Amino acid sequence: MKGFANMLKNISRNKWFLLMVLPATIWFLLFSYLPMVGTIIAFKSYRYSRDGFWASLFHSDWVGFKNFKFLFATHDAYIITRNTLLYNLAFIILGLICSVAMAVVLSEIVNKKLAKVYQTGMFLPHFLSWVIIGYFAFAFLSEDKGVLNQILTGVGLHPISWYSDKTYWPVILIVMNVWKELGYTSVMYLAAIVGIDRSYYEAAMIDGASKWQQFKNITLPAISPLIITLTLLNVGRIFYSDFGLFFQLPRDSGALYAVTNTIDTYVYRGLTATGEIGMSTAAGLYQSLVGFVLVMAANLIVRKIDKDSSLF
């Protein structure tokens, strides 16, 4: 009884703070935590009921791990996992190399005003949606009007049906993703490089160190905590893919699914096209669970290296 009275007293003492967190907390309950409860659909044979969500949930039969068994029995499960992992791996490695390189380039340019202008240009794609970028890409890849096919026919080669030939898409997707985010990520590294004490470089120069030696022995060690942190956080997200990139850029073209289908696009198509509610939910839960383990592991490692950079 005393504990209860205490609790009431605490609540009343914190009532204004509680009022402040209330609206967003309701949002979290409705839009984040209810869907987590909803993942039990993955263990059910989901049937729509006219009496709403809870009725459908309760009246659907338990099927245990059957949805998961079906999912992993398909070839799709392998394809979407492979695509998601390999693309993310390419994005992480190539993105890291390119953005550190671009940050070094920008930091070395003598005319700082000019460097700022370049940076402003590079930042633009980050602000645009994949729908818009899909149109940009179409101006180049369109089969009858695109610039690339004009060039190909111009030099006497056969035009390519870009949106039905999957050969080139791994490269297109990787290049476009790096292109879109490079300006943004290089700014983070640039900020870290600019923050390095100039006297290190002066001392190194007096000792006759070349630019490469300076980069290897001063710049790289100084920005490596940031590199490790950002990379590990990306590794933690390796099971998630950018839906827009894989859905909008290839124009949802069925001929390209083998190289453009990721876990996220698979779940979406399961929900909207094939109506495989149980299996889609299972695929989503598979993604969330593996993703959870990876984020926790990545965060644990980041904490060990640099406590301030960890997510929590």
Add this chain to the structure above:
Amino acid sequence: MAKARTLNQPSRASNTILNVIAAVFSIACVFPFLFVIIISFTNEKALSRDGYRIIPKEWSLEAYRYIFKTGDQLLRSFGITVLITVVGALLSLVLISHFAYAISRSSFRYRNFFSFIAIFTMLFNGGMVPSYIINTRMLHLKDTLWALILPLAVNAFYIMIMRTFYRTTVPDAIVEAGKIDGAGELRVFYSVVLPISLPGLATIGLFSTLGYWNDWFNALLYIDNPNLVPLQALLMRIENSMQFLVTNSALSGSGQGMALLSTLPQDSARMAMVVLATVPIVLAYPFFQRFFISGLTVGAVKG
């Protein structure tokens, strides 16, 4: 010192190379947008004859004339986008600024619990299907503007940025002084904390403005009513219909295909719509960039 610094500058030749690398990539980032502008000003006949050209043989304003003459749908979609962007950004500012402030105060007894509620959503989520079913079957958001506003209103990442911002820029002393003067927790928040937190609020506001303006995903899932389709989703629908015609080329000769084709804007008009969807971002861009960079640094400092 100044002399040593100039000495450490790259040689003239390597400086030129560095400039070329940065300039080429920078142009590669801006060029596609310029190209789309050029296409939108190209004569439609020249487009179907020559394809997309960087220097078209015939210029034309026809695309823009067409859009403004027959652009009911475009105008409506533009209106929807502006509406959800304004309402959504304001709503998310209200929700995020309050929540983040409470969990930033060490005098809030339950701050760890509520921080956990936010952070856990960054680690685990129910996925697309349960969200879709709950939003449509329980909250009945299908074909309402709320489907475009609510799912994006709160984001744990923005809350963490804002919490860090309060912790680093709002000194305890100010809050305590306010309380000694007899102001309650809410009064202190509105009249003392919020005014000095404007840079942080601006950052979050811009993040979410951009998020709403560029969103097409929620429209893809929840909106069937053509009167409620936002701009990005309208562009997406046109693109999908075009692709549908291309992949079903048997259809494009048939009456049904011709009927569908006649409802779609022509090449130059489609590109003009892309330009109109992008121009507001480009105009607001210098402003954005400044806050984005400051936002990155705010986010980088952990409280």
